[in-house]
Amino acid sequence: RIAEELEEEDWALFGSARGPLVMHGAFAAHHIRDRGNGYCARTEFFRRLRQLNPLAVVLCEPSSDHHTHLLGERFENSWRHFGLTFDLIDRAGLPPREAAAIKMFFAREIQDILGNAEDSRCERHESVATWVDRLRRAGFTPYGDFVLPDHLRHEVVAIKPREGYVGLDYWGERLVAVICATSGDAAAQARLHRPDKVLQVA
Numbered sequence: 001r002i003a004e005e006l007e008e009e010d011w012a013l014f015g016s017a018r019g020p021l022v023m024h025g026a027f028a029a030h031h032i033r034d035r036g037n038g039y040c041a042r043t044e045f046f047r048r049l050r051q052l053n054p055l056a057v058v059l060c061e062p063s064s065d066h067h068t069h070l071l072g073e074r075f076e077n078s079w080r081h082f083g084l085t086f087d088l089i090d091r092a093g094l095p096p097r098e099a100a101a102i103k104m105f106f107a108r109e110i111q112d113i114l115g116n117a118e119d120s121r122c123e124r125h126e127s128v129a130t131w132v133d134r135l136r137r138a139g140f141t142p143y144g145d146f147v148l149p150d151h152l153r154h155e156v157v158a159i160k161p162r163e164g165y166v167g168l169d170y171w172g173e174r175l176v177a178v179i180c181a182t183s184g185d186a187a188a189q190a191r192l193h194r195p196d197k198v199l200q201v202a
Contacts, residue, residue, distance in 0.1 A: 003032050004041040011048055021054040028129040029059050030067070030125045046138035050183070057140060063128040063167070066113045073134035078113050081125075081175065082106055088170050091156055132164040141184030 001010060014021070034041045049057065064081035066074050085106060089099050112123045132142055143163025150157050158169040165179040 001081045002014055003029075003045050006045075006048070011052070013086065015052050021052055022090060023049055023057045025056050025058070027062070028059040029052040029131070030061055031122055033121075033124055043138065044139070044194055046135060051138040053183045055182065056143070057135060057179075059131060061128065061131055061177060061179060062170055063174040063177050064125050064126045065127055065130070067126050071114070074113055080109055080173065082110055084170050084173050085175060086178040088175070127180060128165055128167065128174060131177075131179050133179070135164070135179070139184070140181035143180040146180075 001007075013074075015027065029042070032042045032045060047059075048130045064077045066077060066081075068074055086103060089102055092099070094102070111123055116122075136142060144161070144163045146160060146161040146166055148159060148166070156170065158167075160167045160169060164181060165177040167174045168176040168178075
């Protein structure tokens with residue numbers, strides 16, 4: 001069942017799980033789209049998730065606004081975001097066949113963002129600031145004590161810890177972010193701040 005169509009029994013099942021609850025979504029949350037019910041499906045999803053009091057929420061998302069219904073804005077944002085992405089692919093030193101395959105993957109995303117009707121588009125990316133703000137408004141607390149292993153240093157991509165996320169920046173533009181938030185209660189914060197439990201992004 002897709003996230004925006006979860007029913008009461010689904011939420012009850014999640015809530016009955018034993019042990020710490022952690023929600024992880026890798027390049028998935030941006031597919032949640034409104035169903036014409038008069039409210040933001042993403043806001044509602046994280047509001048319901050917060051009621052389960054999870055230990056943490058971890059999202060990996062592109063950082064660009066392709067959720068807007070304005071075609072001109074989507075075009076401009078796509079041009080900047082994917083232009084830098086393609087440039088990075090060219091500089092990565094990949095075998096030509098692999099580089100072409102990756103570009104073809106992103107070309108399909110561009111086609112969806114710009115070529116599909118509003119009610120059928122899937123690739124609805126948002127900025128990292130929007131995701132962090134949405135989590136905060138749902139009652140989560142952005143996490144900030146990230147520990148980055150030394151091997152994550154990169155000569156081209158800047159990997160930068162921020163309040164609530166770790167950004168992957170290229171030419172000063174945030175392309176992707178790993179976002180983390182906690183329920184904010186004392187117990188959750190204590191568990192994440194134990195020396196042997198510090199959240200690492202690897």
